[in-house]
Amino acid sequence: MKRVRVNPITCEGHGLCAELLPERIQLDEWGFPIVDPEPVAGEAARHAARAVEACPTLALLLEAASDRSR
Amino acid sequence: MTAMRATRAPELIGPGPPRLLAGVSSAGAPSTLDEHLSVYGQLPPAGAIDLPALVDASGLRGLGGAGFPTATKLRAVASQRGRPFVVANGAEGEPISGKDKVLVRYLPHLVLDGAAAAAHALGAREAIVALSRADRDGIDALSAAIAERGGGLDKRVRLRAVAVPDGFVAGEETALVQFLNRGVAKPTFTPPLPFERGVGKAPTLVQNVETLAQLALIARFGPVWFRAVGTADEPGSALVTISGAVAEPGVYEVALGTPLRELVAQAGGVTEHVRAFLVGGFFGSWLGEREAADASLLEGDLRSRGARLGARAIVVLPTSACGICETARAMRYLADSSAGQCGPCVYGLDAIARSFERLAAQQSRDERKQLSRWIQQVRGRGACRHPDGAAAFATSALKVFARESELHLRGRCEGKRRVLPIPGIAA
Numbered sequence: 097m098k099r100v101r102v103n104p105i106t107c108e109g110h111g112l113c114a115e116l117l118p119e120r121i122q123l124d125e126w127g128f129p130i131v132d133p134e135p136v137a138g139e140a141a142r143h144a145a146r147a148v149e150a151c152p153t154l155a156l157l158l159e160a161a162s163d164r165s166r
Numbered sequence: 167m168t169a170m171r172a173t174r175a176p177e178l179i180g181p182g183p184p185r186l187l188a189g190v191s192s193a194g195a196p197s198t199l200d201e202h203l204s205v206y207g208q209l210p211p212a213g214a215i216d217l218p219a220l221v222d223a224s225g226l227r228g229l230g231g232a233g234f235p236t237a238t239k240l241r242a243v244a245s246q247r248g249r250p251f252v253v254a255n256g257a258e259g260e261p262i263s264g265k266d267k268v269l270v271r272y273l274p275h276l277v278l279d280g281a282a283a284a285a286h287a288l289g290a291r292e293a294i295v296a297l298s299r300a301d302r303d304g305i306d307a308l309s310a311a312i313a314e315r316g317g318g319l320d321k322r323v324r325l326r327a328v329a330v331p332d333g334f335v336a337g338e339e340t341a342l343v344q345f346l347n348r349g350v351a352k353p354t355f356t357p358p359l360p361f362e363r364g365v366g367k368a369p370t371l372v373q374n375v376e377t378l379a380q381l382a383l384i385a386r387f388g389p390v391w392f393r394a395v396g397t398a399d400e401p402g403s404a405l406v407t408i409s410g411a412v413a414e415p416g417v418y419e420v421a422l423g424t425p426l427r428e429l430v431a432q433a434g435g436v437t438e439h440v441r442a443f444l445v446g447g448f449f450g451s452w453l454g455e456r457e458a459a460d461a462s463l464l465e466g467d468l469r470s471r472g473a474r475l476g477a478r479a480i481v482v483l484p485t486s487a488c489g490i491c492e493t494a495r496a497m498r499y500l501a502d503s504s505a506g507q508c509g510p511c512v513y514g515l516d517a518i519a520r521s522f523e524r525l526a527a528q529q530s531r532d533e534r535k536q537l538s539r540w541i542q543q544v545r546g547r548g549a550c551r552h553p554d555g556a557a558a559f560a561t562s563a564l565k566v567f568a569r570e571s572e573l574h575l576r577g578r579c580e581g582k583r584r585v586l587p588i589p590g591i592a593a
Contacts, residue, residue: 103355103549104509104511104547105354106355107508107509124510124513124514124543126509126513127509128509128510130543
């Protein structure tokens with residue numbers, strides 16, 4: 097299982113991820129993503145992979161849901 | 167277990183004669199190597215003890231604020247490939263804490279012993295003690311102590327003092343490592359954590375200087391001695407910084423589990439009626455005077471009251487000061503202390519600080535709902551824990567000063583005195 101995570105240092109708040117993965121990502125009022133750490137599967141996993149590819153600053157990551165990092 | 171060496175283990179029974187601070191000279195000067203050895207004795211030779219086992223049995227936890235078990239961290243570094251590196255963290259950025267500065271300034275050799283003992287146990291050849299640039303006394307004391315030892319305890323570990331930029335975030339573990347690597351004192355995205363890849367990409371042990379000083383005593387006197395004070399869950403003694411409305415503000419050594427009111431008594435008692443206590447520094451929480459009345463200096467006890475002990479920095483807020491006004495000043499400082507790297511921290515903390523500033527200025531619009539939402543929203547969204555700490559502090563202010571915020575909304579404030587020391591802003 098995988099889940100999405102954002103690197104908040106590289107993220108510049110372009111917001112594409114929220115459009116491509118609305119199942120897990122919302123934007124705050126300043127345009128930065130609020131990510132739901134629930135693992136993604138099925139269609140959501142495909143949306144997640146597309147969002148990761150689309151991120152202009154490569155700030156969105158798909159990682160193993162078992163990773164110790166928060 | 168190691169046999170006691172020539173020196174008797176320093177004792178501490180309740181608030182009273184110190185243990186860690188036993189070697190502080192009454193003259194107020196840093197202890198020399200001879201003075202240090204006459205109080206604490208020699209460190210046992212590296213091969214004679216199993217340091218991680220002694221630390222494990224002692225139950226020592228990190229004293230920089232996070233409270234992570236020290237033995238676990240030692241073993242995590244030891245389990246990595248490559249020769250480890252040791253960093254003693256004395257870059258105390260918390261404005262209301264002074265305990266690391268006191269420790270380094272008066273007992274530089276105890277800190278160096280701890281860094282050297284950890285380095286020996288891990289097979290590290292170099293240990294750096296990181297201090298804040300503004301801490302001139304600490305840098306002087308430490309540099310003199312290193313010179314006195316001829317660079318290392320037995321020449322196998324090179325000891326070095328490094329001055330790091332001032333500031334709240336510079337002492338964060340990953341910020342410290344990034345500064346040592348490339349001169350940028352800002353947190354990094356993790357993983358990798360320093361224990362995996364730290365200074366010069368080596369597995370790096372970053373430990374608070376007080377933790378290392380305690381470790382140096384555990385190496386000498388063992389876990390049974392360490393556990394002779396404190397509680398079973400939170401053993402040992404620790405340094406506490408107390409300021410605000412007390413007669414004798416300063417750094418005190420107490421057994422963990424000491425009642426808060428005993429610490430206050432030791433600090434000469436209160437000088438005014440008390441409104442609240444700030445416990446755990448600017449990353450900590452406010453505790454109302456009543457909730458704090460029977461509190462003790464234990465992480466477990468304070469957590470059950472919705473607070474945390476953290477790095478044990480305590481401010482006594484008198485009734486002549488207003489909790490909302492003081493929180494607004496501290497929140498502004500925390501927002502301005504952001505490393506400026508993560509959007510949610512940059513914009514979120516600023517919004518929270520502005521909201522508190524409007525409340526403090528008695529603007530009548532009630533925006534507490536939106537404020538609570540922002541506070542919830544910044545948690546966990548920075549590369550480091552800066553927004554989380556600020557959020558915990560803000561949350562406690564809204565809870566403990568609920569009555570004061572109502573008053574502010576009706577155009578009243580109960581106290582104009584400024585108590586919290588905010589760097590760069592006059593009180």
